[in-house]
């Protein structure tokens with residue numbers, strides 16, 4: 607009885623630890639989740655920039671901060687060994703031209719940080735600053751992402 611209980615408890619603990627480790631150590635899933643968040647932030651930001659959604663300074667700032675925090679960690683989400691697997695769309699060029707990749711990401715980090723500040727100043731300032739942020743999506747994807755369908 608007691609042994610069964612201990613065995614069950616040990617099994618639960620092992621499964622729990624297994625789950626936690628899998629989440630924490632899966633850079634492919636982490637970077638894809640981060641980019642999904644960037645995509646959602648983009649829909650809000652672009653909607654406001656195009657006048658399809660009424661401008662809201664807090665929502666605009668939040669969207670830029672989501673992108674900014676993604677950019678802050680994105681450069682270290684491509685360790686060796688994650689070139690393939692997990693349905694990754696990461697292009698080989700990320701590893702072949704690491705400096706180039708980090709440079710585009712640094713621009714993404716800088717422009718999204720500026721746009722988060724500009725959002726507080728009002729719609730005009732936000733729109734001007736957001737243009738520089740939006741360019742980064744294509745700039746990075748065209749070289750460093752291989753889109754699968």
Ligand code: HEC
Nearest residue numbers: 638641642645648694695696710711714742743746750751
């Ligand atoms: C510095 C490079 C870089 C920048 C900048 C960047 N992306 Fe990405 N993005 C990637 C890479 C690499 C992937 C593929 C990741 C993978 O599958 O491992 C990706 C994937 C995505 C995905 C698919 C996520 C999924 O798996 O479902 C979306 C959506 C996306 N990006 C949106 C955006 C938008 C919108 C912007 C601009 C605001 C942007 N990205 C800027 C590199 C970038």
